[in-house]
Amino acid sequence: MSVSKLRSHQTSCSKLAKAAQSIKFTPVAKTSQSPPSNIPNRATFACPICGHRNLDTYDLVKHCNDKHSKNCSPMVCPICAAMPWGDPTLKSSNFVQHLNVRHRFEYDTYVDYSIDDEEALKAAISASLKEM
Numbered sequence: 001m002s003v004s005k006l007r008s009h010q011t012s013c014s015k016l017a018k019a020a021q022s023i024k025f026t027p028v029a030k031t032s033q034s035p036p037s038n039i040p041n042r043a044t045f046a047c048p049i050c051g052h053r054n055l056d057t058y059d060l061v062k063h064c065n066d067k068h069s070k071n072c073s074p075m076v077c078p079i080c081a082a083m084p085w086g087d088p089t090l091k092s093s094n095f096v097q098h099l100n101v102r103h104r105f106e107y108d109t110y111v112d113y114s115i116d117d118e119e120a121l122k123a124a125i126s127a128s129l130k131e132m
Contacts, residue, residue, distance in 0.1 A: 004063075007054040042107070045078040048095065057106050061099045068096055079103050084113060 045060050046053045049068045057079055064071075074091040077098055081088040092098035112120065 004055075004059050007059075008052075040082050042082045042113075045082070048075045048078055049073070057103050061103055064096045064099055071096055077102075079107075083107065083111075 044054045044056055047055060047060060047063055047068075049064065049071055052063060052067075055063055060079070072094045074093050075095045076088060076090065077092050077095060079099075080086045080090070080092075080102070112123075115123070
């Protein structure tokens with residue numbers, strides 16, 4: 001069974017929905033720290049056209065190409081909006097085209113979210129100088 005079929009089933013299965021409501025987070029071991037609540041979800045996204053949920057970047061691009069390729073509506077890209085530099089109000093003029101041009105890879109492969117812009121710029125310059 002493919003991951004996308006499993007995710008599709010998970011979003012429509014009433015038994016899973018009822019079970020999920022009863023699950024509460026409990027730490028494995030006692031800790032003085034509370035679980036982080038302000039970390040944005042950059043792993044899965046909802047389709048802004050139809051609301052289909054739990055799509056990673058690859059699956060969102062595939063889903064939109066398969067189901068919404070004729071849709072040229074402007075809308076906010078959920079991937080861009082989840083990024084530290086993202087503007088949650090900025091609409092791409094053609095969302096599906098935007099996905100195909102801008103999101104052909106996972107940002108996690110290239111981005112270190114733990115450093116700020118200044119540190120990232122220094123690291124990029126340093127890496128480019130080493131290649132010379």
